[in-house]
Amino acid sequence: MEDKLIFELPLLEMEEKIRLLIEKEGESRDTAKLTQLLKKKEKEIYENLTPWQVVQLARYQGRPRSLDYINIIFENFLELHGDRRFGDDPAMVGGLAFFNKRTVMVIAQQKGRGVDDNLFRRFAMPNPEGYRKAQRLMKLAEKMNIPIITLVDTPGAYPGIESEERGQAEAISQSISLMLSLKIPTIAIVIGEGGSGGALAIASADKILMLKYAIFSVISPEGCAAILWKDEKYTEKAAGELKLTARDLLKLKIIDGIIEEPLRGAHYNPGQVARNISDSLNHQLELLRNLPADTLKQLRKEKYLKIGKI
Amino acid sequence: MEDKLIFELPLLEMEEKIRLLIEKEGESRDTAKLTQLLKKKEKEIYENLTPWQVVQLARYQGRPRSLDYINIIFENFLELHGDRRFGDDPAMVGGLAFFNKRTVMVIAQQKGRGVDDNLFRRFAMPNPEGYRKAQRLMKLAEKMNIPIITLVDTPGAYPGIESEERGQAEAISQSISLMLSLKIPTIAIVIGEGGSGGALAIASADKILMLKYAIFSVISPEGCAAILWKDEKYTEKAAGELKLTARDLLKLKIIDGIIEEPLRGAHYNPGQVARNISDSLNHQLELLRNLPADTLKQLRKEKYLKIGKI
Amino acid sequence: MNLLNRLNWLRKPKVKTGITDYTSTVPDNIWIKCESCQTLIYNNDLIENLKVCPHCNHHHRLTAREQISQICDPGTFYEEDASLSSRDTLGFKDTQSYVVKLKEAKKKTGLSEAVITGIGQIGSYRVGMAVMDFNFLGGSMGSVMGEKLVRIIYKAIKEELPLIIICASGGARMQEGILSLFQMAKINYALNEFSSKSLLFISVLTNPTTGGVTASFAYAADIVLAEEGALIGFAGPRVIEQTTKLKLPEGFQRANFLLDKGMVDRVVNRKSLKSTLISILEFNYGR
């Protein structure tokens, strides 16, 4: 049950019922009616998701991960490893790839599948060396004059003893500064969880896009509830107050677009979602590529200086 | 006896004898004669030092260290710590200071005094974080548009397990590249041991100066003997073959000048040597400061591309 | 302790037991108990000692105004954007609404936001300054802090002044959600422009400086100073303990620990902060 979405359970039960009916009696007016009911129920649930339900979807174990998308969207992805300082962080992957026949740099946070993989990927919570690898690849992209595409999917930077010792704060700060200083176009796509500064480190881009059921937040709803309400049972409430859904962020003019997902989430059709991402990416990239360097710089300046402007 | 120079022993004995004589009988024709003899003997020894004897002088425990000179030559030295990545390496010190009323960046390898201090300073054998601190300070100097003065005094980069793990080779390579890419004037002064790549990392300067009894070598004589002769007893011979004295390096056009020391070595008058360094530094710095940026770049290019040119 | 003070204290035994709520209205002759060693200190002595405990060296928290008066040459600080004040863009409400919390913070501190910005003189050198106040909602960074910082950064660019930011913050202001998170990018963007003009930026990390503030402007500085004993880090110690189930090492995330880890340029006792800053400013103008 652990990897099921609670609010989806009624639908799963109905589906199972329909499946059994069809198995026993074949398709009938009853099954057609039930299917119609299912569709209705589906809409009812997914068109009225609470922010907390969106959080659960964004974090869902079965949701496609960065490398799933990378393998569909890009060609010849060649992973480049290491920060040349301390280590190679599997929570942060990156490398060269082709997008529409042209070279790009891809940098992404990578969640795992299953316990072992998740431990290996540290649940996509990067250490400082992850951010320093990202910086190294950003500099390489700048040198090669190729655009950077980042896929954001992290609960946040890893809060550990060693990560503090090696300068997690410095690593994130420098990533943000570096990304904002690049002369090349940058696009960030939040595909799942955009967790705080650990996400912003690779999301400080010219264009920020979000999948429909992705979230982006200054703090996790759990953390927020624990601090402000001093009680984690207010997590659901906090999720609402934080305004962390794609729709919220679009309204707040933080992001530049929402990428569609199937009604019940990206995991119902990863290929389709990859194509949606690809289309958005293509559109935004063409836009940015055609800008003169000065204009790119000016637009980035306006974008960031206007955030929360009084 | 450990911290005495063997070839100096006859002189020390004579001095003791003279001292005792004067104590007993006061100054006399005898003591004057002995003193004259001492002067003669002194000249005889120090004007004919073998390369191996120079190596011993360069490494001598009582020889002034970088911070000794820094405190005399510069004003208001403010040490800046850390590589902002992993640690603060006490084998490499650096910071802002005034030289002749103008701001400079000082970067130096620091040997210790006594066992504890030497262990603390790792005998001036930097770890990668030492070189990365140096790089950070070089970049700060570049940003501030102030010259860099380095004091070189190391047996070499530390050959340890952790230093390899954290990329000693990368750290040295990047230091060399960075130092050669700076738009500001750079001056390196070898005050004791210039040990291999670990020294070159902060010695790839516009002007390289050496104290009279300093050495600069591709490998320690001991290491050279062990590898080429397969026997450390050829260390003395190796010291000669390697051409590692200041005079050799001047002849080979690697360095730009030799700074005088008292006949019996810098430790006989650190203040005077500091003044000598200061004078040379002043001279070279004025030269470099007055060059247009293009000329500085061109001269550096010529200096380095001509080394070993066929 | 002279006899008069001692007597005075005997007569008024129920003094405040901490100085977190210290305001300038506390009479000079009141005794204050040190937060750290619990020693009673004559308030005037504590003030004269820059609120550093003379017994245990504990650095008691300063208000932004106190910080400014300790650092700036007397009467030289000219405040900018003093009237800018946070709004509740998201309509955020936890146990209380953000609007009410803001109102209370203003009342408690006499400030309109958790940061004071302006131009001041330090050792006769003009400097762009921002000083955070932990007493205002934990020094948290919201849109107005971002905006005030960006404005003083651009003012410093325009006047070719160096910049000093004195940090004290628990991180981003949750009540402004994603807007507060993106202040990190906004401020670092402005600091990139500042840096590209070869101007010098010094950050001073006081107790505590954590979260979004460390992961943005605090570590975007050319020179990073840490006040003695200050807690500095990205994640808070409790979060780390909960996540890792490990015992934190002695002195973890304290100023000297960070110095050892190569993360700050110098650890500075409050009593030498001004002179250290002057020294750096001399270097800045001596180039």
Added chain:
Amino acid sequence: MNLLNRLNWLRKPKVKTGITDYTSTVPDNIWIKCESCQTLIYNNDLIENLKVCPHCNHHHRLTAREQISQICDPGTFYEEDASLSSRDTLGFKDTQSYVVKLKEAKKKTGLSEAVITGIGQIGSYRVGMAVMDFNFLGGSMGSVMGEKLVRIIYKAIKEELPLIIICASGGARMQEGILSLFQMAKINYALNEFSSKSLLFISVLTNPTTGGVTASFAYAADIVLAEEGALIGFAGPRVIEQTTKLKLPEGFQRANFLLDKGMVDRVVNRKSLKSTLISILEFNYGR
């Protein structure tokens, strides 16, 4: 192993027991003992397998010419500065004079120096190339190596070509003293100019790459590839053991260890080196 080969081997039992001294004059039908797993391999099979042991994956050392023929499209490599040859500037003599050692190295390898430079094509892409040969005085770097590298770097700048350096070296050439040390700076200087033109530099670290070569151009590359199993480091393992009196960890300084420590971009089996390089060159030209 077919019967004929087996018979052939039985008739000639006294084959060479290693292939360090391998030259192209070894008949195809000779059996070679793998340096690592000691298995006997039919020479022709070994060659066809790029000198990678089919049993244990050990990468046997290649000569520079072999390396070039494995990497470059057939017949496309055009050598530069083939006649440049080291001189004994210092008059260096250990158990033998440097002059004699040079003569012997030339005779043994058929090379004039420890590096071959030139322009070649890889997957039809033109590339500036330098390939080191460990058989020539341990691939050591002296003035001529420095000069040849600098010349090919500037040629690549002029023709706007990417650069690939395949490293195999014990470090600087002691017999040229300080001159060899300063080749590190000379080469890195040239590589700075190369890099400033936005041209791409790939280094390939083969077994072994240590000392001055790693601490200069090997780690000045945009992309660093390590051949499987290669020993790569600044200090040699014996020196480290002697200095630290510690037991070195399993796999220390080997390619996969370095990958784990974040020091190389990829570890590449020799059999996929060419395709990896082509892939990177495609990215280079696809920008």
